[in-house]
Amino acid sequence: MFTGLCAFPLTPLAGDDVDETALVRLVARCVDAGVDSIGVLGSTGIYTYLLRGERRKVVEAAVDAAQGTPVVAGVGAMRTRDVLGCVEDAQAAGASGLLLAPVSYQRLSDDEVYRLYCDVSSASDLPIAVYDNPATTGFTFSDELHGRIAELPGIASIKFPPPAPGLAAERIASLRAAVPEGVSLGISGDWAAAEALLAGCDIWYSVIAGLFPKAARVIVDLAQTGQGDQASHGRLALEASAALEPVWSLFRTYGSLRVAATMAEVLGFAEAPCLPRPLQSLHGEGRSRVEEALRLSGLGA
Amino acid sequence: MFTGLCAFPLTPLAGDDVDETALVRLVARCVDAGVDSIGVLGSTGIYTYLLRGERRKVVEAAVDAAQGTPVVAGVGAMRTRDVLGCVEDAQAAGASGLLLAPVSYQRLSDDEVYRLYCDVSSASDLPIAVYDNPATTGFTFSDELHGRIAELPGIASIKFPPPAPGLAAERIASLRAAVPEGVSLGISGDWAAAEALLAGCDIWYSVIAGLFPKAARVIVDLAQTGQGDQASHGRLALEASAALEPVWSLFRTYGSLRVAATMAEVLGFAEAPCLPRPLQSLHGEGRSRVEEALRLSGLGA
Numbered sequence: 001m002f003t004g005l006c007a008f009p010l011t012p013l014a015g016d017d018v019d020e021t022a023l024v025r026l027v028a029r030c031v032d033a034g035v036d037s038i039g040v041l042g043s044t045g046i047y048t049y050l051l052r053g054e055r056r057k058v059v060e061a062a063v064d065a066a067q068g069t070p071v072v073a074g075v076g077a078m079r080t081r082d083v084l085g086c087v088e089d090a091q092a093a094g095a096s097g098l099l100l101a102p103v104s105y106q107r108l109s110d111d112e113v114y115r116l117y118c119d120v121s122s123a124s125d126l127p128i129a130v131y132d133n134p135a136t137t138g139f140t141f142s143d144e145l146h147g148r149i150a151e152l153p154g155i156a157s158i159k160f161p162p163p164a165p166g167l168a169a170e171r172i173a174s175l176r177a178a179v180p181e182g183v184s185l186g187i188s189g190d191w192a193a194a195e196a197l198l199a200g201c202d203i204w205y206s207v208i209a210g211l212f213p214k215a216a217r218v219i220v221d222l223a224q225t226g227q228g229d230q231a232s233h234g235r236l237a238l239e240a241s242a243a244l245e246p247v248w249s250l251f252r253t254y255g256s257l258r259v260a261a262t263m264a265e266v267l268g269f270a271e272a273p274c275l276p277r278p279l280q281s282l283h284g285e286g287r288s289r290v291e292e293a294l295r296l297s298g299l300g301a
Numbered sequence: 302m303f304t305g306l307c308a309f310p311l312t313p314l315a316g317d318d319v320d321e322t323a324l325v326r327l328v329a330r331c332v333d334a335g336v337d338s339i340g341v342l343g344s345t346g347i348y349t350y351l352l353r354g355e356r357r358k359v360v361e362a363a364v365d366a367a368q369g370t371p372v373v374a375g376v377g378a379m380r381t382r383d384v385l386g387c388v389e390d391a392q393a394a395g396a397s398g399l400l401l402a403p404v405s406y407q408r409l410s411d412d413e414v415y416r417l418y419c420d421v422s423s424a425s426d427l428p429i430a431v432y433d434n435p436a437t438t439g440f441t442f443s444d445e446l447h448g449r450i451a452e453l454p455g456i457a458s459i460k461f462p463p464p465a466p467g468l469a470a471e472r473i474a475s476l477r478a479a480v481p482e483g484v485s486l487g488i489s490g491d492w493a494a495a496e497a498l499l500a501g502c503d504i505w506y507s508v509i510a511g512l513f514p515k516a517a518r519v520i521v522d523l524a525q526t527g528q529g530d531q532a533s534h535g536r537l538a539l540e541a542s543a544a545l546e547p548v549w550s551l552f553r554t555y556g557s558l559r560v561a562a563t564m565a566e567v568l569g570f571a572e573a574p575c576l577p578r579p580l581q582s583l584h585g586e587g588r589s590r591v592e593e594a595l596r597l598s599g600l601g602a
Contacts, residue, residue, distance in 0.1 A: 016382050048406040049380045079350045080578035081317050103406065105349040105437050106558055106580060116579040136406050138439055257407055277381035278417040279407060 001070050001097055002129055002157035002184040003202045004036030005220045007209035008044040010260055011058055012270035018054055020061045022270045026210060027065040033213030036203075038066050039099060041074035043136055044207050044257055048076065048103060049276040052085055059093035070096035072129065076103040080119050087124050098124065099159065101131035102139045110145050117149045127156035129186065129205075134161065143178040150179035159205045162189025162196075169199040190216075190256065191248030194241035197223035198234050207256040208247065211263055212299050215244065246293035250286075258282055262290045267300065302371050302398055303430055303458035303485040304503045305337030306521045308510035309345040311561055312359055313571035319355055321362045323571045327511060328366040334514030337504075339367050340400060342375035344437055345508050345558055349377065349404060350577040353386055360394040371397035373430065377404040381420050388425050399425065400460065402432035403440045411446050418450045428457035430487065430506075435462065444479040451480035460506045463490025463497075470500040491517075491557065492549030495542035498524035499535050508557040509548065512564055513600050516545065547594035551587075559583055563591045568601065
C-alpha cells in the first residue's frame with residue numbers, strides 16, 4: 001500500500017469545528033485524480049490539534065469519501081495511551097494503514113521511541129508508516145533506530161524528511177541498508193520528491209497532492225517510469241517539479257501547512273480561517289505571494 | 302504572588318490514572334515547608350500528557366491540599382481553544398495564577414504566540430506567568446516579544462530558562478530592560494537558581510522543591526537576604542546549591558522530569574512507574590546514579 005502517491009489533505013475547520021463538507025470535497029478530488037492512498041491526520045491534517053473524537057470523525061468521513069482508495073490515518077499523540085485510542089478508532093473507522101510520529105513535549109530517548117513503536121505494533125494488525133519529522137517532533141532518528149523499529153511486525157514504511165538537493169540517492173541508500181527488504185521508503189518535503197522518486201523512493205507523502213492531486217500524479221508517473229529505460233521521463237519529472245518552485249519556495253519559508261491552508265482559502269476549498277488558533281494562515285505579503293505562486297505555477301487555473 | 306519559591310510537584314500516575322493521594326502528599330510537603338506558591342501542571346506536572354478532565358482534577362486536588370498557599374496552574378496546550386478550556390477550569394478550581402507556554406507542533410511565529418497571549422489575557426483575570434521553555438516548545442522568545450507580551454493585562458511574570466553559568470546577571474538585566482516594571486522574573490533550571498536569585502531574580506520556579514521543599518527554601522532565603530547587606534548569606538546560598546550538584550548534574554543529563562520521577566519512586570512518594578508512557582523513569586545505571594545522588598546530596602535522608 002505504501003507506494004506511489006499518498007495525498008495529504010488538510011483538515012479544514014469552520015469556526016472551531018472540523019468542516020467535514022470541505023474535507024470530503026478534498027478527499028474526492030484525490031480519488032478522482034487516482035492517488036494511490038490518502039493520508040488523513042498528517043501534519044497537514046492538523047492531527048495534534050484535534051481531540052480524539054474529532055480525529056475519529058475525520059477518519060470515518062475520509063474512508064467513506066475515499067470509495068476504496070486506501071486511507072492512512074495519523075495516530076501520533078503525546079501519550080501512548082492516547083495513541084492507542086487513536087489506533088483503535090482508526091481501525092474501527094476502516095483505515096488501511098497508520099502513520100505514527102514520536103510526538104513529544106519532553107524530548108524522547110531512543111528507547112522510549114522504540115517502545116512506543118513496540119506498543120503500537122502489538123496493538124494493531126494495520127501496516128504502520130514511521131513518521132520521521134524532526135522539525136515538528138524534535139526527535140531525530142538514527143538509521144540504527146530506524147532499522148530496529150523496522151524489524152517490528154507491521155512496520156511497512158518510513159516517511160523521511162527532505163535531504164538537501166543532490167543528496168537523495170545517498171540518503172535512500174543509507175536507509176535501505178538499515179531496514180529489512182520490503183519496507184518502503186517515502187519522501188516528504190514536496191520540493192525534494194521528484195529527485196527522491198528518481199533515486200528509487202517508493203512513495204511520495206505529498207502535501208500538494210492534497211490540493212492538486214493531478215499535478216502530483218504527473219510527477220510520480222514520470223519519475224517512476226523515468227527510473228527504467230525511459231530516462232527522458234525522469235527529466236520531465238524534474239521539470240514538472242521545477243515548475244512548482246514558486247510553491248516549494250513558500251513551503252520552505254512559511255511551512256507547508258500555512259501555505260496549503262492559505263491556498264485552500266484563496267481557492268474556496270475551505271472557509272477562512274481554516275486553521276486552528278494559534279496557527280494562522282498567511283495574510284498581507286504572505287497571502288499575496290501565495291496568490292502569485294498559484295498564478296506562476298499554473299496551479300490556480 | 303510570583304516571588305520567592307514556587308514548587309512544582311510531579312503529577313504521579315498509578316497505572317493510567319492520576320494518583321491523587323500521592324499528589325496531595327507532595328502538595329502537603331510543600332505547604333509544610335512554607336513555599337510561597339505551588340505550580341501544578343508544569344513540565345514536571347506532565348500537563349501536556351493529561352486530558353482536560355484529568356488536569357481539572359489535579360488543580361482541584363492541589364487547591365484543596367494547599368490550604369491557602371497560592372496554586373499556579375499550567376494551562377498550555379497545542380490549540381488555543383483547549384488552552385482557554387484549561388483556563389476556565391483552573392479559575393473555577395480556585396487557582397491563583399496561570400502558567401502558559403506556547404506549546405507547539407508546528408513551530409509558531411512571533412505573531413501567533415503574541416495572539417495566543419492576547420487571547421488568554423482577555424479571557425481571564427488571573428495573573429499569568431509566561432513560560433519560556435525552548436527545549437520543550439521549540440519556540441524561542443526574543444526580548445522584544447517578551448516586552449510586547451508583558452504589556453498585556455494580567456502578564457505578571459516570566460519563567461525563563463537557565464543562562465550559562467556566570468551569565469544570570471546579564472540575562473536578567475536584558476529582560477528587565479525589555480519588560481514593564483513590576484513584571485517578576487523567575488528562573489527555571491534548578492542548577493542556575495542560586496546565582497540568578499543573587500543577581501536579583503524575583504522567584505525560583507523549582508523542580509526540586511516539589512520533592513524537597515525545605516532544601517529549596519533554605520537556598521531562596523539565603524539568596525534573597527544575601528542580596529543586601531548580608532553578603533555572607535549569598536555565599537551560603539551558592540554553597541547550599543553546590544551541595545546539590547550531584548542532583549543538578551543528573552537533571553542536565555536525563556532531564557529533570559525523569560530524575561524527579563525516579564526519586565519519587567525510589568523514596569516511595571509515588572508508585573513505579575509514575576510517568577506516562579512513552580516517558581520512562583530511569584532504570585539500570587540511571588537509577589543507581591539517582592540513588593547515589595540522593596545519598597551524596599543528603600536529600601534522601
